[in-house]
Amino acid sequence: DKKEGASRAERSGWLVYGSTGWIGGQLVQLLKKLNETVYCAQVRLEYYESLEKEIIKFNPMYVINAAGITGRPNVDWCEDNKQITQRVNIVGAVNLADICHKHNIHLTYFGSGCIYEYDSIHQPGGQSFTESDPPNYHGSFYSQTKITTENLLKIYPNVLILRLRMPISDDLASRSLITKLVGYPNVINIPNSVSVLYDLLPISIDMAKKDRTGVYNFTNPGAVTHNEILEMYRKEIDKNHTWKNFTVEEQAKVLKAG
Secondary structure (H helix, E strand, O other): OOOOOOOHHHOOOEEEEOOOOHHHHHHHHHHHHOOOOEEEOOOOOOOHHHHHHHHHHHOOOEEEEOOOOOOOOOOHHHHHOHHHHHHHHHHHHHHHHHHHHHOOOEEEEEEEOOOOOOOOOOOOOOOOOOOOOOOOOOOOHHHHHHHHHHHHHOOOOOEEEEEEOOEEOOOOOOOOHHHHHHOOOEEOOOOEOOEEHHHHHHHHHHHHHOOOOEEEEOOOOOOEOHHHHHHHHHHHOOOOOOOEEOOHHHHHHHOOOO
């Protein structure tokens, strides 16, 4: 379909959705440090017409979608609030992608890598999941919304999809994996890919500037267990910290999301 709106030569700056959130807030600060023009979006993603008016008003070169519902204190919240989770994570994300495509604007969408689990082919220390592997984890409604959204966004050639997995920040922010693990008396001990935000967020900005699109497993190389993270925490932060391990089956008994 024919693109609408201003030409790229007339555009400038970054419009960030989810700017008051944990990752969105870090992106805003990072962009400001890079002396980029940053606009913090105000309109909720569910409202298509208002969303389009806001994008026309700011006329950005780049749009970032770091908005979304993950649930508080964890993804179990999404199991009890499926309608609003779907409204934001699916309907809202597609609204934004559709408007950006209509106006020929690059969109970076922060998705989730929590859409895979080990299977007979992919085992710890063995073959990794690639971007082309179909998601095989459907145990939580949150993950289901992320899989659905990603499939819907793939038809838009202007969208960069970055799959974050268990994000870690270089402080003890409440949403960081390290802080979450420290707060749990029991943790499972399975190797996982993680996304260290200090390393990856600058790369996401560079990718947008280079007009990269498509799907990326946006994680650091290799994998790390929860025990390894907590052992580092105990060594560097709190030598008295203790925890216990339990199995995936035992964890499933205390979570609504399997």
